[in-house]
Amino acid sequence: MITDRYLVGTRLRLRRAERPDVDGCELKLTQKVPADRAGAVQGLITNTYLSPAEYDLLASLPAAVLFKTRFSVPPLGVDVFDGPLQGLVLAEAEFTSDEEALAFVPPAECVAEVTDDARFTGGRLVGASREDLVAWLAEYGIRPEVRLSTPGEN
Incomplete structure:
Protein backbone atom coordinates (compact mmCIF):
# COMPACT_ATOMS: atom_id res chain seq x y z
CA MET A 1 0.00 0.00 0.00
CA ILE A 2 1.26 3.45 -0.89
CA THR A 3 0.09 6.59 0.86
CA ASP A 4 1.00 9.79 -0.98
CA ARG A 5 0.62 13.09 0.85
CA TYR A 6 0.76 16.07 -1.53
CA LEU A 7 1.85 18.97 0.67
CA VAL A 8 -0.50 21.92 0.20
CA GLY A 9 0.99 24.88 -1.67
CA THR A 10 4.10 22.99 -2.83
CA ARG A 11 5.31 20.61 -5.55
CA LEU A 12 6.31 18.13 -2.84
CA ARG A 13 4.99 14.64 -2.22
CA LEU A 14 5.54 12.71 0.98
CA ARG A 15 5.33 8.94 0.39
CA ARG A 16 4.92 5.99 2.72
CA ALA A 17 5.25 2.73 0.80
CA GLU A 18 4.56 -0.49 2.68
CA ARG A 19 6.74 -3.18 1.17
CA PRO A 20 5.78 -6.82 1.72
CA ASP A 21 9.20 -8.00 0.50
CA VAL A 22 11.02 -6.16 3.31
CA ASP A 23 10.27 -5.56 6.95
CA GLY A 24 9.02 -2.01 7.36
CA CYS A 25 8.34 0.64 4.78
CA GLU A 26 10.00 3.18 2.53
CA LEU A 27 9.60 6.82 3.53
CA LYS A 28 10.57 9.59 1.15
CA LEU A 29 10.01 13.18 0.13
CA THR A 30 9.81 13.77 -3.62
CA GLN A 31 9.73 16.80 -5.86
CA LYS A 32 8.71 16.30 -9.49
CA VAL A 33 9.26 19.06 -12.02
CA PRO A 34 7.52 18.18 -15.31
CA ALA A 35 9.48 18.10 -18.58
CA ASP A 36 8.97 21.14 -20.77
CA ARG A 37 7.90 18.99 -23.74
CA ALA A 38 5.08 16.55 -24.42
CA GLY A 39 5.36 12.80 -24.62
CA ALA A 40 6.95 10.06 -22.58
CA VAL A 41 9.85 12.24 -21.47
CA GLN A 42 10.77 12.38 -17.81
CA GLY A 43 11.12 15.68 -16.03
CA LEU A 44 13.33 16.27 -13.02
CA ILE A 45 12.74 14.08 -9.97
CA THR A 46 14.45 14.54 -6.62
CA ASN A 47 13.99 11.98 -3.83
CA THR A 48 15.09 12.33 -0.23
CA TYR A 49 14.80 9.21 1.91
CA LEU A 50 13.54 9.90 5.43
CA SER A 51 13.76 8.45 8.90
CA PRO A 52 10.46 7.70 10.67
CA ALA A 53 10.90 10.84 12.82
CA GLU A 54 11.48 13.03 9.74
CA TYR A 55 8.46 11.50 8.01
CA ASP A 56 6.24 12.05 11.04
CA LEU A 57 7.29 15.69 11.27
CA LEU A 58 6.54 16.36 7.59
CA ALA A 59 3.30 14.34 7.78
CA SER A 60 1.99 16.92 10.27
CA LEU A 61 1.85 19.52 7.45
CA PRO A 62 -1.44 20.09 5.58
CA ALA A 63 -1.75 17.69 2.65
CA ALA A 64 -4.14 16.07 0.22
CA VAL A 65 -3.86 12.27 0.47
CA LEU A 66 -3.99 9.57 -2.20
CA PHE A 67 -4.06 5.80 -1.55
CA LYS A 68 -3.01 3.11 -4.01
CA THR A 69 -1.48 -0.33 -4.30
CA ARG A 70 1.39 -0.83 -6.74
CA PHE A 71 2.12 -4.05 -8.58
CA SER A 72 5.24 -4.72 -10.61
CA VAL A 73 4.47 -6.12 -14.07
CA PRO A 74 7.72 -5.42 -15.95
CA PRO A 75 8.25 -3.13 -17.67
CA LEU A 76 5.26 -1.53 -15.96
CA GLY A 77 4.36 -0.41 -12.47
CA VAL A 78 0.60 -0.83 -12.15
CA ASP A 79 -1.24 1.37 -9.63
CA VAL A 80 -4.68 0.37 -8.36
CA PHE A 81 -6.32 3.31 -6.62
CA ASP A 82 -8.52 3.38 -3.54
CA GLY A 83 -10.94 5.93 -2.06
CA PRO A 84 -12.79 8.23 -4.50
CA LEU A 85 -10.60 6.91 -7.32
CA GLN A 86 -11.43 3.26 -6.57
CA GLY A 87 -11.44 1.25 -9.77
CA LEU A 88 -8.87 3.43 -11.54
CA ALA A 103 10.29 3.81 -28.57
CA PHE A 104 7.98 2.14 -26.01
CA VAL A 105 4.78 0.57 -27.34
CA PRO A 106 2.13 0.01 -24.64
CA PRO A 107 0.75 -3.54 -24.32
CA ALA A 108 -2.53 -4.27 -26.10
CA GLU A 109 -4.26 -4.54 -22.69
CA CYS A 110 -3.82 -0.81 -22.12
CA VAL A 111 -7.17 0.84 -22.74
CA ALA A 112 -6.07 4.48 -23.09
CA GLU A 113 -2.83 6.43 -23.40
CA VAL A 114 -2.83 9.29 -20.89
CA THR A 115 0.86 10.25 -20.84
CA ASP A 116 0.19 13.78 -22.06
CA ASP A 117 -2.91 14.29 -19.90
CA ALA A 118 -1.82 16.10 -16.72
CA ARG A 119 -5.15 15.20 -15.07
CA PHE A 120 -3.82 11.66 -14.59
CA THR A 121 -0.77 12.70 -12.58
CA GLY A 122 -0.82 12.09 -8.84
CA GLY A 123 -0.75 15.80 -8.11
CA ARG A 124 -4.00 16.30 -10.01
CA LEU A 125 -5.69 13.00 -9.14
CA VAL A 126 -5.32 13.72 -5.43
CA GLY A 127 -7.82 16.58 -5.78
CA ALA A 128 -10.20 14.81 -8.14
CA SER A 129 -13.70 13.79 -7.17
CA ARG A 130 -15.39 10.63 -8.39
CA GLU A 131 -17.43 12.79 -10.77
CA ASP A 132 -14.24 14.38 -12.18
CA LEU A 133 -12.75 10.95 -12.80
CA VAL A 134 -15.86 9.63 -14.53
CA ALA A 135 -15.96 12.71 -16.80
CA TRP A 136 -12.26 12.44 -17.67
CA LEU A 137 -12.55 8.74 -18.49
CA ALA A 138 -15.61 9.43 -20.66
CA GLU A 139 -13.39 11.59 -22.88
CA TYR A 140 -11.43 8.39 -23.63
CA GLY A 141 -14.62 6.40 -24.28
CA ILE A 142 -14.36 4.62 -20.94
CA ARG A 143 -17.47 4.19 -18.82
CA PRO A 144 -16.56 2.96 -15.33
CA GLU A 145 -18.80 0.35 -13.79
CA VAL A 146 -20.87 1.79 -10.98
CA ARG A 147 -22.04 -0.65 -8.32
CA LEU A 148 -25.03 0.45 -6.33
CA SER A 149 -25.81 -1.28 -3.06
CA THR A 150 -29.30 -1.97 -1.86
CA PRO A 151 -30.49 -1.50 1.74
CA GLY A 152 -29.27 -4.33 3.95
CA GLU A 153 -26.49 -5.34 1.55
CA ASN A 154 -22.96 -5.48 2.97
Missing part, protein backbone atom coordinates in the same frame (compact mmCIF):
# COMPACT_ATOMS: atom_id res chain seq x y z
CA VAL A 89 -5.86 1.43 -12.70
CA LEU A 90 -2.88 3.23 -14.22
CA ALA A 91 0.27 1.65 -15.60
CA GLU A 92 3.55 3.52 -15.85
CA ALA A 93 6.76 2.49 -17.52
CA GLU A 94 10.13 3.92 -16.51
CA PHE A 95 13.14 4.13 -18.77
CA THR A 96 16.81 4.99 -18.59
CA SER A 97 16.73 7.33 -21.61
CA ASP A 98 14.34 9.54 -23.55
CA GLU A 99 14.96 7.43 -26.66
CA GLU A 100 13.92 4.27 -24.85
CA ALA A 101 10.76 6.02 -23.61
CA LEU A 102 9.85 7.31 -27.06
Whole structure:
Protein backbone atom coordinates (compact mmCIF):
# COMPACT_ATOMS: atom_id res chain seq x y z
CA MET A 1 0.00 0.00 0.00
CA ILE A 2 1.26 3.45 -0.89
CA THR A 3 0.09 6.59 0.86
CA ASP A 4 1.00 9.79 -0.98
CA ARG A 5 0.62 13.09 0.85
CA TYR A 6 0.76 16.07 -1.53
CA LEU A 7 1.85 18.97 0.67
CA VAL A 8 -0.50 21.92 0.20
CA GLY A 9 0.99 24.88 -1.67
CA THR A 10 4.10 22.99 -2.83
CA ARG A 11 5.31 20.61 -5.55
CA LEU A 12 6.31 18.13 -2.84
CA ARG A 13 4.99 14.64 -2.22
CA LEU A 14 5.54 12.71 0.98
CA ARG A 15 5.33 8.94 0.39
CA ARG A 16 4.92 5.99 2.72
CA ALA A 17 5.25 2.73 0.80
CA GLU A 18 4.56 -0.49 2.68
CA ARG A 19 6.74 -3.18 1.17
CA PRO A 20 5.78 -6.82 1.72
CA ASP A 21 9.20 -8.00 0.50
CA VAL A 22 11.02 -6.16 3.31
CA ASP A 23 10.27 -5.56 6.95
CA GLY A 24 9.02 -2.01 7.36
CA CYS A 25 8.34 0.64 4.78
CA GLU A 26 10.00 3.18 2.53
CA LEU A 27 9.60 6.82 3.53
CA LYS A 28 10.57 9.59 1.15
CA LEU A 29 10.01 13.18 0.13
CA THR A 30 9.81 13.77 -3.62
CA GLN A 31 9.73 16.80 -5.86
CA LYS A 32 8.71 16.30 -9.49
CA VAL A 33 9.26 19.06 -12.02
CA PRO A 34 7.52 18.18 -15.31
CA ALA A 35 9.48 18.10 -18.58
CA ASP A 36 8.97 21.14 -20.77
CA ARG A 37 7.90 18.99 -23.74
CA ALA A 38 5.08 16.55 -24.42
CA GLY A 39 5.36 12.80 -24.62
CA ALA A 40 6.95 10.06 -22.58
CA VAL A 41 9.85 12.24 -21.47
CA GLN A 42 10.77 12.38 -17.81
CA GLY A 43 11.12 15.68 -16.03
CA LEU A 44 13.33 16.27 -13.02
CA ILE A 45 12.74 14.08 -9.97
CA THR A 46 14.45 14.54 -6.62
CA ASN A 47 13.99 11.98 -3.83
CA THR A 48 15.09 12.33 -0.23
CA TYR A 49 14.80 9.21 1.91
CA LEU A 50 13.54 9.90 5.43
CA SER A 51 13.76 8.45 8.90
CA PRO A 52 10.46 7.70 10.67
CA ALA A 53 10.90 10.84 12.82
CA GLU A 54 11.48 13.03 9.74
CA TYR A 55 8.46 11.50 8.01
CA ASP A 56 6.24 12.05 11.04
CA LEU A 57 7.29 15.69 11.27
CA LEU A 58 6.54 16.36 7.59
CA ALA A 59 3.30 14.34 7.78
CA SER A 60 1.99 16.92 10.27
CA LEU A 61 1.85 19.52 7.45
CA PRO A 62 -1.44 20.09 5.58
CA ALA A 63 -1.75 17.69 2.65
CA ALA A 64 -4.14 16.07 0.22
CA VAL A 65 -3.86 12.27 0.47
CA LEU A 66 -3.99 9.57 -2.20
CA PHE A 67 -4.06 5.80 -1.55
CA LYS A 68 -3.01 3.11 -4.01
CA THR A 69 -1.48 -0.33 -4.30
CA ARG A 70 1.39 -0.83 -6.74
CA PHE A 71 2.12 -4.05 -8.58
CA SER A 72 5.24 -4.72 -10.61
CA VAL A 73 4.47 -6.12 -14.07
CA PRO A 74 7.72 -5.42 -15.95
CA PRO A 75 8.25 -3.13 -17.67
CA LEU A 76 5.26 -1.53 -15.96
CA GLY A 77 4.36 -0.41 -12.47
CA VAL A 78 0.60 -0.83 -12.15
CA ASP A 79 -1.24 1.37 -9.63
CA VAL A 80 -4.68 0.37 -8.36
CA PHE A 81 -6.32 3.31 -6.62
CA ASP A 82 -8.52 3.38 -3.54
CA GLY A 83 -10.94 5.93 -2.06
CA PRO A 84 -12.79 8.23 -4.50
CA LEU A 85 -10.60 6.91 -7.32
CA GLN A 86 -11.43 3.26 -6.57
CA GLY A 87 -11.44 1.25 -9.77
CA LEU A 88 -8.87 3.43 -11.54
CA VAL A 89 -5.86 1.43 -12.70
CA LEU A 90 -2.88 3.23 -14.22
CA ALA A 91 0.27 1.65 -15.60
CA GLU A 92 3.55 3.52 -15.85
CA ALA A 93 6.76 2.49 -17.52
CA GLU A 94 10.13 3.92 -16.51
CA PHE A 95 13.14 4.13 -18.77
CA THR A 96 16.81 4.99 -18.59
CA SER A 97 16.73 7.33 -21.61
CA ASP A 98 14.34 9.54 -23.55
CA GLU A 99 14.96 7.43 -26.66
CA GLU A 100 13.92 4.27 -24.85
CA ALA A 101 10.76 6.02 -23.61
CA LEU A 102 9.85 7.31 -27.06
CA ALA A 103 10.29 3.81 -28.57
CA PHE A 104 7.98 2.14 -26.01
CA VAL A 105 4.78 0.57 -27.34
CA PRO A 106 2.13 0.01 -24.64
CA PRO A 107 0.75 -3.54 -24.32
CA ALA A 108 -2.53 -4.27 -26.10
CA GLU A 109 -4.26 -4.54 -22.69
CA CYS A 110 -3.82 -0.81 -22.12
CA VAL A 111 -7.17 0.84 -22.74
CA ALA A 112 -6.07 4.48 -23.09
CA GLU A 113 -2.83 6.43 -23.40
CA VAL A 114 -2.83 9.29 -20.89
CA THR A 115 0.86 10.25 -20.84
CA ASP A 116 0.19 13.78 -22.06
CA ASP A 117 -2.91 14.29 -19.90
CA ALA A 118 -1.82 16.10 -16.72
CA ARG A 119 -5.15 15.20 -15.07
CA PHE A 120 -3.82 11.66 -14.59
CA THR A 121 -0.77 12.70 -12.58
CA GLY A 122 -0.82 12.09 -8.84
CA GLY A 123 -0.75 15.80 -8.11
CA ARG A 124 -4.00 16.30 -10.01
CA LEU A 125 -5.69 13.00 -9.14
CA VAL A 126 -5.32 13.72 -5.43
CA GLY A 127 -7.82 16.58 -5.78
CA ALA A 128 -10.20 14.81 -8.14
CA SER A 129 -13.70 13.79 -7.17
CA ARG A 130 -15.39 10.63 -8.39
CA GLU A 131 -17.43 12.79 -10.77
CA ASP A 132 -14.24 14.38 -12.18
CA LEU A 133 -12.75 10.95 -12.80
CA VAL A 134 -15.86 9.63 -14.53
CA ALA A 135 -15.96 12.71 -16.80
CA TRP A 136 -12.26 12.44 -17.67
CA LEU A 137 -12.55 8.74 -18.49
CA ALA A 138 -15.61 9.43 -20.66
CA GLU A 139 -13.39 11.59 -22.88
CA TYR A 140 -11.43 8.39 -23.63
CA GLY A 141 -14.62 6.40 -24.28
CA ILE A 142 -14.36 4.62 -20.94
CA ARG A 143 -17.47 4.19 -18.82
CA PRO A 144 -16.56 2.96 -15.33
CA GLU A 145 -18.80 0.35 -13.79
CA VAL A 146 -20.87 1.79 -10.98
CA ARG A 147 -22.04 -0.65 -8.32
CA LEU A 148 -25.03 0.45 -6.33
CA SER A 149 -25.81 -1.28 -3.06
CA THR A 150 -29.30 -1.97 -1.86
CA PRO A 151 -30.49 -1.50 1.74
CA GLY A 152 -29.27 -4.33 3.95
CA GLU A 153 -26.49 -5.34 1.55
CA ASN A 154 -22.96 -5.48 2.97
